[in-house]
């Protein structure tokens with residue numbers, strides 16, 4: 001383990017040394033266009049390290065972000081099937097949003113790209129957010145399947161795998177879900193003593209969120225598969241799988257409160273118990289992190 005850590009640290013330190021010894025030349029500033037493909041507009045300052053050599057014979061490519069800390073914590077690896085070329089790009093001083101932008105920019109027609117993060121996980125994990133506003137861009141089915149496949153690798157008691165996923169593909173199925181949940185939700189809000197007007201506002205907000213999200217997955221549990229709980233492990237697996245492919249979303253617990261109505265309206269098997277609705281899409285903005293309790297409040301050594 002230690003050997004692996006040293007190896008990883010050595011790699012990043014070597015890159016830092018190269019950066020410190022080289023002059024950064026920004027020859028394609030943010031907003032400028034690609035010299036051969038004018039439709040490509042550089043979303044960030046792009047340049048190279050003078051005096052270095054990369055696979056295409058030019059200097060090592062650098063994306064330079066807007067952060068004042070000029071930290072190198074991520075590299076982008078690209079494969080260009082048109083040029084038959086593979087490259088490493090250094091991302092210096094880039095925010096999470098900027099990294100995402102560079103990744104999107106670099107995944108174009110003939111090119112495929114992936115980000116490699118220095119800390120391997122923690123910062124990446126911490127950069128996940130519950131996102132409730134999405135770009136009007138469909139989520140490809142293969143990404144959805146990739147997310148569900150990852151979620152299905154979560155551990156379960158006796159490997160009972162009690163999760164069931166209902167992907168709400170048609171507007172009709174979302175409408176049925178909204179109607180089924182809405183009736184119960186309205187009743188609950190009334191019995192909570194919420195004024196009708198406020199209750200309607202909340203219902204409308206939920207309705208709007210569910211209809212406008214590019215993808216919606218109803219998570220069900222099948223208790224006949226053994227003891228089961230809506231466990232955070234699986235929920236996190238799903239969130240993180242979405243995060244890993246550039247999507248984001250949030251968990252709505254509303255289905256917990258009207259399981260039979262939902263089961264009936266979507267004609268689900270009797271032993272599928274709806275527990276959550278997960279809305280997914282490409283994020284439109286990135287919320288500020290929600291604070292977490294300090295560890296000493298949530299950990300006890302016994």
Ligand SMILES: Cc1cc2nc3c(=O)[nH]c(=O)nc-3n(C[C@H](O)[C@H](O)[C@H](O)COP(=O)(O)O)c2cc1C
Nearest residue numbers: 128129130131132235250251252253254287289290
């Ligand atoms: C079990 C569970 C239920 C949740 N239910 C809702 C919900 O009904 N509506 C909603 O907007 N967010 C819901 N959330 C999202 C939380 O509000 C969010 O995870 C929390 O505020 C922390 O923010 P973060 O995910 O951006 O770190 C739920 C999260 C979990 C884990």
